[in-house]
Amino acid sequence: MGLASAVVDRTDRPARSQLDPASVPTWDEVAHTHGRFIYSLAYRLAGNHHDAQDLVQDVLLRVRRGLATYQPGNLEGWLSRITTNAFLDRVRKQKRRPTQPLPDDPDRVIEGSPGVEAEMAQSDLPDHLQALLAELPPDYRAPIVLKDVLGYSYEEIADHLDIPIGTVRSRIHRGRSRLRDALAV
């Protein structure tokens, strides 16, 4: 079965960072240069713009504090780690004081939209895929975003999330399986 693919040309993206990787950037520099990256990751994790904005606020505060001890190196990796952990912290917080049901039931089946193949053939595939991504339990969603959207290795993800590599692999596999099931409906 062939899947319609929405190929997006990424070659026109501006260079991510004009900052000297050997120096510690200022918070303003990070926000200006990497704000879009942080927001995009936050959106993929949070699933909507409102929560993404809240998450980015949290992340920028954490970045401000973290720059005091930041060791120059992989700035984007550092930012993605902060963003992902901030997201998961929020999820855990919501679990303790739920304001709305969370899709965390491991047996829960992600409902696919009727006519999903037709939808995927259209330009709204990214939105549809994002919607399915947002349906995943956060513990599956985060490693999948890091692996399949951002291209991190299993080892890097394990370091980001402070979990064993085996756990990373299993969560990614399960998350992909759920997406597969939803897309196949």
Add this chain to the structure above:
Amino acid sequence: MNQTDHTPDPTPADDAHLSLDDERWEREITALLSELPEVDPPDGFIERAIDHRPLHAGRTLGVAVCVAAIVVAATVGLGVLDQPDVVPGVDDLAARHQASEASLFGFGGDTERPTFEILDDQDDADLVLPPELEPKGVSDEAGLEQGLWADDDEAVSVFVESGVVDFAALPAQGRRTIAGLPAWVDDSRRIVILQADGRAITIVGLDEGDVAVIAADIDRESTWFDAVTDRLDRLTSELGWPSVS
């Protein structure tokens, strides 16, 4: 972060059950996800974040919202007063804290309990506090402001009074200097009094060492209460605040 996960590392045998069709599906899912474009923030969002302007209706970046109700009302226009004029009522503050804890955790007791304005919208306050320690309420009675934070096991109160602490009026054995700030400590009741920014800060529920960590990191140009709320998360992450089961 401290996560416990008992999922064993997979072995090649674990993947043996995957059919070629499964592998193809995984590759296709991966390909789709890898092609998701970057998402642009709303126009001006990052610039407003940098400028600390409201990012969307009803919200202000981080700490300002968390502490504004307490700090702004009390500190606008205040300078550093030279003459000591405040002697924090340690017994009264300890009792207030205990009453707050009782209210929070459902203990019994007849102690008069302060009236709290419970923070209905936790999101703004929670921007700087860790998930294990949450703001529970703020109280402002007759010039004494109290902020209450707690997890499932313990609570911390921070009382703020305008003025200069008269440390000479407090028992001598408790006088200390914490992170360069004049302080007074009651170890047995976990009470720490600090003088900062023209205000008497009384913290109930933290050990002297914990307070020292917070105080050592204070940005002296920011309000002290902002610094407290900003550093409570450091306390949790670095000093092992009891985790929530």
